[in-house]
Amino acid sequence: ETAIPESHPRHESLLARHRIEDGVEKGITSRQGLIAQGRGEAYDYLLGERTIESADAAARAAAAQFLLADHPVISVNGNVAALCPDAVVDLAQATDADIEVNLFNRTEERMAAIAEHLREHGASEVLGLAADAQIPGLDHARATVDADGIHAADVVLVPLEDGDRAAALDAMGKTEIVIDLNPLSRSPQVADVPIVDNLVRALPLIAEYARELRDDSREELETVVEEFDREAALDAAERTIRSSTTD
């Protein structure tokens, strides 16, 4: 899809940047989304552009949460849709989750473009356009979700979520899985399962674990969830960013 050679040491990072810029072209990604991508690039660079051990454990716990859920929903914004639509669709299939488009800067055009983009990548149903419910405690534009989607979900995956909304979803009592490259930002801090990793790596990893754990009993899945230590994972991520050496 681009002229970036696979042998380029920063191939993945450059490919992601290309996809995000492409997302702007398609009306999927916003200007704020481009800036957010840059922030993510910097943290990923400091993290060593790899899935650290604690993030791997978090992805496994996330998979267990998905499998334990009655009604799991994957929230998708412009950057997520631009970066890894196939991985979103595959994870939804692996975990029987719904996909809901949910934007920080909501416009009908962007909602429709993202839903269409996800359907082009194989999503059978995309929620978010009904917009018939509100998350309590947020102003209207930020609060809007689908009644039978995020509003009704017991487990929700919010990759690259805004801090206020992550906190409001947490206050609703939902089990929240957050993927964010900055362990210090508010979204992973409030998450039940914070995954400090690039979502391009994390989403396929959760799907892989979901397939691996699919036949486990509820007890076994609950053990996976209980054994995951969110505080330790956040600390390990921060320690890696603060102290790892990159070349």
Added chain:
Amino acid sequence: ETAIPESHPRHESLLARHRIEDGVEKGITSRQGLIAQGRGEAYDYLLGERTIESADAAARAAAAQFLLADHPVISVNGNVAALCPDAVVDLAQATDADIEVNLFNRTEERMAAIAEHLREHGASEVLGLAADAQIPGLDHARATVDADGIHAADVVLVPLEDGDRAAALDAMGKTEIVIDLNPLSRSPQVADVPIVDNLVRALPLIAEYARELRDDSREELETVVEEFDREAALDAAERTIRSSTTD
């Protein structure tokens, strides 16, 4: 210029983001520029969004280099023009430097929009549009500069420069001052004076030092330059990013 209250703890950062987005509106900032802004935000956050001591020393050395120069030039790209046009014009006045627009993704429209924007902010002359010389060792689009501007300069300030071009300017034997928030990126690594700081803070600081040092003798200015230790400054910046605590 915005509704962001000055009391907001992240006022400066949000204001910068607003200016960059405004720059896109005006045809000044590119998509790559938005992503670069995001990377800068992340590093500045880890740095504590303040000028660390070694960056202050670097700004002072940069001021001395400007005053010692026969032909100093300030290179301006879309992000620099969008973020701090006034500071660029003020620094040019304080150091008797020329201003040259120089873009990584050069288009005539963007060149003209940036030159116009700088003139609106008080620049009397803006170089870069003649495009009658080349920096050796770069492909044509990246190499284009003005013969009587960057090509002839003995001291050049390149805030937020691409690594390849920073290296090529260094290879031309120019004294290079780089402002970059990532101490590990190639531009500050090849710079004679790497300033690891937000350019919104660094540019006014260099101008302040230039006015303070203006009446010093060449010997005194040379001492300021000699006393600055670039390796120590880069190490201190990396150490701060890796180990400081932010709240």
